[in-house]
Amino acid sequence: MxxxxxxxxxxxxxxxxxxxxxxxxxxxxxxxxxxxxxxxxxxxxxxxxxxxxxxxxxxxxxxxxxxxxxxxxxxxxxxxxxxxxxxxxxxxxxxxxxxxxxxxxxxxxxxxxxxxxxxxxxxxxxxxxxxxxxxxxxxxxxxxxxxxxxxxxxxxxxxxxxSIKSSAEVEKLRFACDVTAAGFDYLLNNLKAGMTERQACKAMHLEMLRLGADSCPYLISASGRGGYDNIIMGPTDRQLTQGDVLIIDTGANFDGYFSDYDRNFAFGDVDRATHDAYEAVYASTEAGLNIAAPGRTTGDVWKAMWSVLEDAGALGNDVGRMGHGLGMQLTEWPSNVEGGDVVLQAGMILTLEPGMTFSSGKMMVHEENILITDNGCEMLHKRAWSTLPVITR
Incomplete structure (x- = not known):
């Protein structure tokens, strides 16, 4: 332990x-x-x-x-x-x-x-x-x-x-993010086929509380064969089986401040297209990390991320935005949207949340939490796995 x-x-x-x-x-x-x-x-x-x-x-x-x-x-x-x-x-x-x-x-x-x-x-x-x-x-x-x-x-x-967080606010957010990262690591080591979405979420929820989160009022999941078709419902009692992809999106709260990001997991063999979609949203996030800096706009961040997804063959993005502000509420102003004109400033905390429909009825979404600094941005927690983790248990 x-x-x-x-x-x-x-x-x-x-x-x-x-x-x-x-x-x-x-x-x-x-x-x-x-x-x-x-x-x-x-x-x-x-x-x-x-x-x-x-x-x-x-x-x-x-x-x-x-x-x-x-x-x-x-x-x-x-x-x-x-x-x-x-x-x-x-x-x-x-x-x-x-x-x-x-x-x-x-x-x-x-x-x-x-x-x-x-x-x-x-x-x-x-x-x-x-x-x-x-x-x-x-x-x-x-x-x-x-x-x-x-x-x-x-x-x-x-x-x-x-939207401009003090150093004390940042530390609370960073802790909430660290607790969430540790919860995802715990889940990676304990997920197995046969569990339900609800059981997986409950296990992670209890671990985050043990690690120091005050609460976890937002913990959703979706799963499906080779992908999923929504990211706002669940968890359900659907049993996870070989060939499934599971996403868990969660927000741990510490002293009134939220984290908010997700992770994806595959069970056994999934199509190459699913792995490619995961790597595309990972690369899209990387593009967002590279451009997010003071003086850039939310539209610049959106464009950098969407360009990668478009080049990867994205059929669309039904979420409506690719990230948002974060702090005392799970989602805060501003939104990363096409043509967004909000100028980024040091002290802002944002999520980068690129998502794509990569085939009919199948989505892949990725999310990270960042702090805008004087020179660019920094992650508030450890980065996601660069390739889609596969659960073989």
Whole structure:
């Protein structure tokens, strides 16, 4: 049995939250925004440090207000007040939730009005890949309370800030990636024909937890004769047999930060076309690694990877993108898409995820996690096997 990997420290110094908040307030000043409010867990945690499993429950709403100056203000259910003693937040306002007739809406409105007295512009997450995590009726009531104010979208500001990771964030992500790599190595040594997809995933899941992952909420698989036809379902109780190819795509979480990558396995003899497809996506990933650097765009990365797949005879790519941002959420902005114009910057963490349909009903997908550095990029974990591993047991 291998030793548990050495994990980085949990949480962050208060100075990290000060820096994050000051960067946001600088962007707010540039757009004359008096205050911003957040309702979803990643943004709430990013600026407050408050980390709770209560987000799993839809019963109670949680609000965080960031004024133009000073520390954020928490507007939360009474049950959560004590948890803020472990954060840098000092101003915590509460109500006895659940209270359907007014579940914190008036308290949130009063808090926002008390700090939004300049331009009367209030920011909220209203753009793509966001949601408000509050009933539509409650949001409408909030707007009625704030009739003299204007709600503006700040999702672009937030995605820009969150896309550049601090050194402490990188270390958490690196550990999650290392745990995942060790889990895949464990699986390589323990997979055998006759297991089901579900049994294979469960074995890897338990090993990653043993190695130090806090959880593994994303662990999917697909398999088929010589390939697979989807990468978003499973695991199922399908039994793995000779001639099958299995993909497992997983995201281990440590202290609120995700890994996200996959590995492929063949069972016994598979067609040469399957091996060629694996080597093509491996080479495509290599092309992505060679071009991913500050100043390049997400479109440049996509083009470098797709050119390799196209030359290898790819029939298409139904995934819609070939990688994405990574961090507090399993997938974050930006996406590596054709014509993408997001300029890469040092500190960004991305996945490289080339995929191809190489024959009718058969896909091959490969994924790695990288950090954009000052001079290029670096892997956050050990590289995949250069050739398709074959399970002979």
């Amino acid at each position: 291998t030793n548990i990997l050495t994990a980085p420290s949990r949480g962050f110094e208060h100075s990290e939250f000060e820096i994050r908040t000051e960067k946001l307030q600088s962007r707010m000043a540039g757009q004359q925004i008096d205050a911003v409010f957040f309702t979803t867990e990643p943004e709430f945690r990013y600026f407050s440090g408050f980390k709770s499993q209560f987000w799993e429950s839809p019963t109670r709403p949680w609000f965080l207000v960031v004024p133009a100056k000073g520390k954020p203000i928490a507007v939360v259910p009474e049950i959560g007040v004590a948890g803020f003693e472990q954060t840098w937040i000092e101003d915590v306002r509460s109500w006895p939730s659940p209270r359907p007739m007014d579940d914190g809406v008036s308290l949130l409105a009063d808090t926002l009005k008390s700090v939004a007295k300049g331009s009367h512009h209030i920011g909220a997450m209203l753009g793509p890949e966001t949601h408000l995590r509050m009933p539509a009726a409650n949001y409408q009531t909030l707007l009625e309370h704030l009739r003299s104010h204007k709600i503006v979208d700040v999702s672009e500001i937030i995605r820009d800030l969150r």
